[in-house]
Each structure stands twice: as C-alpha cells, then as structure tokens.
Amino acid sequence: xxxxxxxxSLRSGERRLLIGSFLVILAGYAMPLLVRYSNAPTLSWxxxxxxxxxxxxxxLGHGLLVAGRFHxxxxxxxxxxLLAGLGxxxxxxxxxxxxxxxxxxxxxxxxxxxxxxxGTALFLSRGRAARLEQLSLLCLFLSVxxxxxILVFGQRxxxxxxxxxxxxxxxxxxxxxxxxxxxxxxxxxxxxxxTVVGVVPAPPWKTLLGLGALWALPxxxxxxxxxxxxxxxxxxxxxxxxxxxxxxxxxLLLGLLATVTLGVAVFSIFPHGQARxxxxxxxxADPTGKGWQILQSLSAxxxxxxxxxxxxxxxPSAIPIAESDFVYAAWAEEAGFIGCGLxxxxxxxxxxxxxxxxxxxxxxxxxNLAAAIVLVLSFQALLNLGGVTKAIPMTGIPLPFISHGxxxxxxxxxxxxxxxxxxxxxxxxxxxxxxxxxxxxRRR
Numbered sequence: 001x002x003x004x005x006x007x008x009s010l011r012s013g014e015r016r017l018l019i020g021s022f023l024v025i026l027a028g029y030a031m032p033l034l035v036r037y038s039n040a041p042t043l044s045w046x047x048x049x050x051x052x053x054x055x056x057x058x059x060l061g062h063g064l065l066v067a068g069r070f071h072x073x074x075x076x077x078x079x080x081x082l083l084a085g086l087g088x089x090x091x092x093x094x095x096x097x098x099x100x101x102x103x104x105x106x107x108x109x110x111x112x113x114x115x116x117x118x119g120t121a122l123f124l125s126r127g128r129a130a131r132l133e134q135l136s137l138l139c140l141f142l143s144v145x146x147x148x149x150i151l152v153f154g155q156r157x158x159x160x161x162x163x164x165x166x167x168x169x170x171x172x173x174x175x176x177x178x179x180x181x182x183x184x185x186x187x188x189x190x191x192x193x194x195t196v197v198g199v200v201p202a203p204p205w206k207t208l209l210g211l212g213a214l215w216a217l218p219x220x221x222x223x224x225x226x227x228x229x230x231x232x233x234x235x236x237x238x239x240x241x242x243x244x245x246x247x248x249x250x251x252l253l254l255g256l257l258a259t260v261t262l263g264v265a266v267f268s269i270f271p272h273g274q275a276r277x278x279x280x281x282x283x284x285a286d287p288t289g290k291g292w293q294i295l296q297s298l299s300a301x302x303x304x305x306x307x308x309x310x311x312x313x314x315x316p317s318a319i320p321i322a323e324s325d326f327v328y329a330a331w332a333e334e335a336g337f338i339g340c341g342l343x344x345x346x347x348x349x350x351x352x353x354x355x356x357x358x359x360x361x362x363x364x365x366x367x368n369l370a371a372a373i374v375l376v377l378s379f380q381a382l383l384n385l386g387g388v389t390k391a392i393p394m395t396g397i398p399l400p401f402i403s404h405g406x407x408x409x410x411x412x413x414x415x416x417x418x419x420x421x422x423x424x425x426x427x428x429x430x431x432x433x434x435x436x437x438x439x440x441x442r443r444r
Contacts, residue, residue, distance in 0.1 A: 007065075007066045007069050007070070007071070008066050010071065011062070011065065011066055011070075011074055013074045013075075014062060014065075014074035014075075014077060014078060015062060017074070017075060017078035017079070018058045018059075018062055018077075018078045018081070020078070021058065021078045021079075021081055021082040021085065022054070022055055022058055024082060024085070024086075025051070025054060025082070025085035025086070025088075025089065026051065028085075028086070028089045028311055029050075029051050029089060029092075031310060031311035032089075032092065032093055032311050033047060050088075050092075053111075054085060054088070057081070057110075057111065057114050058081055061077060061081070061114065061117075061118045062077070064118050064122065065077070065118065065121070065122070068122045068125070070121065070122060070125055070424055071125075071424050072121065072125060072420055072421065072422075072423035072424030073353055073356075073357060073420060073423035073424075075349065075353045076350065076353050076354075076416060076419060076420045076423065077117075077121075077420060079346055079349050079350045079353070080117065080350065080401070080413075080416045081114075082346055083343075083346055083347070083350065083400070083401035083402065084110065084113075084114070084401045084409075084413075086331075086343060086346070086401070086402060087327075087401045087402040087403070087409075088110060089311070090323075090327050090330065090331055090402055091323060091327075091404055093311060093316060093330070093334065094316050094317075094322055094323045094327070094330060094404075095317070095323075096323045096404050109406050109409055109410065110409065112410065113409050113410045113412070113413035113414075114413060116410065116413050116414055116417060117413040117414065117416055117417035117420070118417065119417070120414060120417030120418055120420075120421055121417045121418075121420035121421040121424075122421070123421065124417075124418060124421025124422065125421050125424035126424055126425070127363070127366075127424075127425050128421070129366050129369065129418065129421050129422045130363045130365055130366050132179055132182075132183075132365070132369065133182070133183045133186065133365040134183075135179065135183075136179055136180045136182065136183025136184060137180065137183070139176040139177070139179040139180045140176070140177065140180040140214060140217070140218070142176050143172075143173045143176040143177050143180070143218050144217050144218055144221065146169055146170065146172060146173055146176070147170065147173060147218055147221035147222065147225065148221060149163070149169075150163060150168070150169065150170055150225065151221055151224055151225055154168075154225075161225050161227075168405075168407050169407055170222075170225070170227065170230065170407070171405075171407040171408050171410070171411040172407065172410075172411055172414075173218065173230070173234075174230075174233070174234065174376050174411060174415070175411060175414055175415060175418070177218060177234060178237065178369065178372035178373065178375075178376060179369065180214075181237070181238060181241055181368070181372060182241075182365055182368035182369040182372055183365060184211060184214075185241060185242070185245050185368055186364045186365045186368060188207045188211070189245055189246065189364070191207040192207060192208065192211075192242065192245075192246050192248075192251075193245075193246040193247065193248060215238065218234075219231060219234070219235075222234075227396075228395065228396075229383065229395035229396040229397040230397075232259075232383065232395060232397075233376070233379055233380060233383060233395075233397060235255070235259060236375075236379050237372060237375045237376055237379060238255070239251060239252055239255035239256070239259075240252075240375050240379075241368065241371065241372055241375065242255070244371055245368060275290055276393045276394050276395075277393050278290075279291050279294060279393075279394070280294075280390065280392070280393035280394065283295050283390075292320065293319065293320045293321070293326065294390060294394070296318050296319045296320070296329075297319050297322075297326045297329035297388055298329075298389075298390060299318075300315075300316070300318065300319055300329045300330065300332065300333040301329050301332040301333065301388075301389070303333055304332045304333040304334065304335070304336045304337070305336055305337065306336050306337045306338060307336040307337075307338055308332070308333065308334050308335040308336025308337075308338070308339050309333060309334050309336075310334060311334050311335065315333070316330035316333060316334070323403070323404040324398060324403050324404050324405060325384070325387070325388070325394065325396060325397075325398065325403065326388055327399055327402050327403050327404070328340070328343075328384065328385055328388045328389075328399055328402070329388050331343065331402070343402075347378075347381055347400075350377070350416075351374050351377065351378045354370060354373060354374035354377070354419050355371070355374055357370045357419060357422055357423045358370035358371040358374065360425075361422065361425065362425070363425075366422050366425070369418070369422060370419055370422045373415050373416075373418060373419045374419070376415060377400050377412070377415060377416075380397050380398070380399075380400055381399060381400055383395045383397040384397050384398060384399040384403070385399070400412045
C-alpha cells in the first residue's frame with residue numbers, strides 16, 4: 001500500500017506557476033535592458049543581480065512552504081509574486097528603483113514584504129488563524145493607537161501625514177480593522193441579521209449602535225488626518241461584509257445613503273476634496289494646473305493603444321508622480337491594452353482564489369476574515385483604477401503590489417500572507433497531478 005504523497009509532490013502545481021511567473025518577469029526585465037543598451041551593447045553581470053534575487057525569493061519561498069508542510073492554496077503565492085514582480089518592473093522603468101545605484105532600502109522593502117508573507121502564511125496555517133478572533137477588540141484599539149500617533153507626531157506631505165523618516169504606518173490599520181470587524185460580526189451576526197422588511201434594523205438597537213460607536217473611533221481619527229480615500233475604502237468593506245454575513249441588502253441601501261451624506265459633508269469641509277471633485281468633473285478647467293496630472297494620464301493610456309509602445313520605450317515621466325497613484329497609466333502606455341488586460345487578469349485570479357478560500361472555510365471568523373481581505377484588495381484596486389481612468393474622482397488609494405510605497409507594499413504582502421495561511425485549515429491538499437485513489441463501491 002503506497003504511502004501518503006509528500007508535500008513536495010503535492011505542491012508541484014505551485015512550482016509550475018512559479019516558473020511561469022518568472023518567465024513573465026524575465027521577459028519584462030529584458031525589454032528595458034535592450035532599449036537601454038541599444039547604443040551600448042556591453043552588459044555587466046551586475047545587471048542580472050536583481051533578476052537573480054527575484055528568482056531566489058521565488059524558490060526559497062516555495063522551499064519554506066514545502067519544508068513547513070504547508071497544504072494551503074497553490075495559486076496565491078505565484079500570482080502574488082507575479083504582481084509584485086510587475087510592480088517592481090514598473091518602478092524600475094519609472095526610475096524609483098535605480099539598478100545602477102541600488103540602495104539598501106529599495107531592496108529591503110520587497111524582500112521584507114516577501115518574508116512577512118511567507119512567515120505569516122506558515123504561522124497562521126493549520127487552523128491557527130482562527131485564534132485571531134480573540135484579538136479582535138485589541139486590534140481595534142491598536143488601530144486607534146496607530147492613527148493617534150500619526151496625528152500627534154506626523155508631518156503633512158502631499159496631503160498625507162507621515163512620521164519622521166517618511167514612514168506612514170496607517171496602511172496597517174486596514175488589517176487591524178478587518179480583524180476587528182470579522183470578530184465582531186461573528187459574535188453579533190444573529191442580532192445584526194434581524195431587520196424590518198429587510199431595510200430597518202430591528203431591536204435590539206444596542207448592537208448596531210455599539211458597532212457604530214466603536215467604528216467611529218478610527219473613522220474620526222482618519223477624518224482629522226483628512227485621509228478620505230482610506231475612509232471610503234474601509235466603509236465600503238464594512239457595508240459589503242454586513243451584506244455578505246447577514247444577507248440583508250437593506251444595510252447596503254442605508255450605508256450608501258449614509259456614505260453619500262457623509263461624503264457631501266466631508267467634501268464641503270476639506271478644500272482638497274473639493275479640488276479633486278472639480279478636477280474629475282472638468283480637468284480642462286485648469287489644464288496646466290490641477291488638471292494636468294489626469295490629462296497626462298489619459299493621454300498616456302490613449303497613446304499606448306492595443307499593444308503599447310514597449311517596455312522602456314514610453315515617456316512615463318510626463319505624468320506627475322506616476323510611480324504612486326498613476327502607475328497604471330504609465331503601465332498602459334508601454335504595455336498597451338493587452339498588457340493592462342493581463343494585469344487585470346492576474347488581479348482577478350488573486351481575488352477569485354481568495355473568494356474560493358472564504359467559501360471553503362468552516363470556521364465563521366476565518367471565513368469572514370478571508371472575505372474581508374479580498375474585499376480590501378479588490379476595492380483598493382477598483383478605487384485606484386477608477387480614479388486613473390476618470391471613472392470616479394481620484395482617492396489617493398495605491399494600486400496593490402504595483403504602486404510605490406513602503407507601508408502599502410508591506411501591508412499588501414501581509415494581507416496575502418494572512419489569506420494564504422487561512423487557506424491551510426489543517427487538511428492536506430489534494431495532489432495537483434497523478435491518479436486519485438478510486439472510491440470503493442458499496443455492494444448491494
């Protein structure tokens with residue numbers, strides 16, 4: 001009788017996907033180098049170091065998952081590294097990362113984010129992620145403490161608050177608050193599911209009022225920081241979770257009404273919110289001033305066409321601060337509609353695997369947390385892409401894995417690492433290849 005298959009054989013599908021991810025990044029890495037050295041055909045062996053480092057991370061991460069007997073999802077890690085690699089290529093092209101003078105911080109951030117993703121996945125595997133439910137209230141208070149520290153010690157730069165050294169730890173609040181929401185909604189799911197005609201919450205009101213009072217603590221600090229994008233993102237996640245968990249569409253209707261009311265009030269108070277809304281309505285009203293960035297972004301995407309101008313052949317520097325909010329426009333110029341479609345396909349694959357993980361979870365808290373992570377990442381991507389393409393006003397929300405930003409990249413890795421850990425509920429995964437053992441038929 002054959003023994004159980006080893007973790008190495010079980011994760012063969014992940015290895016194949018990692019090879020595919022590496023080949024994509026290899027092709028994207030070679031294109032700018034060919035353009036760069038078209039007039040100077042000499043290449044240095046140091047030019048291959050970043051690509052070699054990426055390959056080592058892919059292999060080492062896979063090796064650690066195998067050594068840790070990890071039986072979780074086999075698609076999340078390759079897709080996350082593919083997106084991270086595409087973001088790395090975009091930042092190299094935009095000049096944020098200089099290969100000729102690669103700084104320690106430029107290499108430290110992606111490596112540390114990758115390490116946190118793998119470490120978090122292994123730490124939370126085998127059902128250990130369910131223990132985070134006990135820390136849900138603590139995570140709320142930690143988020144309040146982080147936001148309070150930023151408000152007290154932070155310095156404003158380009159509309160946002162940063163701690164000394166250019167650090168903005170507000171991104172970690174997303175993970176802390178969705179852990180809180182997941183735990184709270186597990187405890188009070190039945191009470192929150194009672195409504196009148198599916199719209200008005202039924203008594204007892206204290207549960208809904210308690211959630212509102214606790215939620216107002218971090219939201220109030222975000223209002224004082226004028227972080228409108230984060231407020232919008234987190235409240236969209238809250239509404240979606242309420243609807244998914246309770247099955248009551250009325251929460252969505254009431255939430256949208258409250259969001260519109262709050263949005264009008266906030267935009268009337270903060271001038272920069274009014275400016276963003278005005279630019280969205282008519283960027284040609286100030287084409288060389290506040291409307292310049294969005295107009296250059298639209299022009300870049302239009303010039304990219306179907307196939308793009310080629311990686312390394314565009315003019316991304318024409319878009320102000322393209323490395324952060326408008327990185328998608330720079331990517332569209334050089335990769336074209338086809339390249340944008342492939343990028344969106346990678347995001348769609350990441351989100352679909354996350355939803356499948358949430359659907360398979362038997363523990364209510366783990367199921368809520370997996371769904372919340374997918375909601376955060378998907379809403380974040382939609383808000384960024386909608387702002388860049390002028391479908392909605394610009395919110396300042398970065399594109400996951402692609403936009404420049406240390407705390408944003410680290411938090412995205414942590415979110416995916418948590419989702420990866422949730423995918424391993426303690427039961428071994430089925431082999432990705434080979435024959436399955438036939439079922440025994442019952443004799444009649």
